[in-house]
Amino acid sequence: xxxxxxxxxxxxxxxxxxxxxxxxxxxxxxxxxxxxxxxxxxxxxxxxxxxxxxxxxxxxxxxxxxxxxxxxxxxxxxxxxxxxxxxxxxxxxxxxxxxxxxxxxxxxxxxxxxxxxxxxxxxxxxxxxxxxxxxxxxxxxxxxxxxxxxxxxxxxxxxxxxxxxxxxxxxxxxxxxxxxxxxxxxxxxxxxxxxxxxxxxxxxxxxxxxxxxxxxx
Numbered sequence: 001x002x003x004x005x006x007x008x009x010x011x012x013x014x015x016x017x018x019x020x021x022x023x024x025x026x027x028x029x030x031x032x033x034x035x036x037x038x039x040x041x042x043x044x045x046x047x048x049x050x051x052x053x054x055x056x057x058x059x060x061x062x063x064x065x066x067x068x069x070x071x072x073x074x075x076x077x078x079x080x081x082x083x084x085x086x087x088x089x090x091x092x093x094x095x096x097x098x099x100x101x102x103x104x105x106x107x108x109x110x111x112x113x114x115x116x117x118x119x120x121x122x123x124x125x126x127x128x129x130x131x132x133x134x135x136x137x138x139x140x141x142x143x144x145x146x147x148x149x150x151x152x153x154x155x156x157x158x159x160x161x162x163x164x165x166x167x168x169x170x171x172x173x174x175x176x177x178x179x180x181x182x183x184x185x186x187x188x189x190x191x192x193x194x195x196x197x198x199x200x201x202x203x204x205x206x207x208x209x210x211x212x213x214x215x216x217x
Contacts, residue, residue, distance in 0.1 A: 003052025005121060006095055006152075007045045007103040010077075010087050011038065011058040014066075018108070024193050029214075035066060036210035037190060040110040042070050043209070044185075045103075047114035050121040052099065056107075057091050085157045092152045102152035106145055110199065110208035111185035117146075120181055124148045129177040137164045137180055139187040139198075146186050149176075 011017075014031045022030045045054045056067035056074045064074035078090035092102055101124065105112070116136070124134040131154050136146035144163040149155045154176055158166035164180070171178040185204065190196055199205065199215075206212050 005101040006053045006099040007051045008055045009107045011107045013060040036214040037110045038107040039210040040208045044112040048117040050118045084159045088157045095152045101150045104147045108190045110211040116183040133171045133178040136183040136186040
């Protein structure tokens with residue numbers, strides 16, 4: 001079924017991700033924290049009326065089961081594909097016939113909420129071009145936390161260091177109309193201890209249901 005917008009969440013694994021946080025979480029609880037972040041991220045996307053379908057892209061069976069329990073679709077990474085950028089690139093190509101807009105969101109955005117998702121989609125719709133790009137960056141204005149592109153396969157993906165500038169440069173080179181939308185909740189991805197500390201004291205922490213429960217019990 002063709003929909004306006006599909007959101008995909010590329011995800012490595014519950015037990016193999018966020019290794020840099022392990023020394024700062026008690027009793028080997030990192031997988032539980034990673035799961036809590038993923039749940040809150042998926043919840044935000046699933047709660048948005050503007051998103052037609054939410055898909056987890058992962059070879060992790062535990063993560064896939066979690067996603068399906070929440071109401072999302074879970075699909076495996078494209079066959080023979082490794083690495084975040086190739087996985088997103090091939091998935092985008094596969095979804096060309098299924099949606100008009102592709103929203104790529106990382107699974108470590110516990111403060112993302114449905115209102116922000118809809119703000120991003122509305123801003124994207126306001127661009128008067130068939131080929132367009134909207135990005136919600138990280139709090140350092142360096143990374144790409146949410147990326148919305150039309151049509152789905154229009155972009156080359158450059159996730160990693162300096163991805164925001166690389167994505168915008170690609171868009172400029174290929175005449176893709178682009179914009180950066182600052183979204184407070186979406187800006188805080190959790191990779192380092194400084195991010196975790198920022199999360200713990202954030203005034204909106206209670207909105208992240210699963211992460212808030214994890215951090216306060």
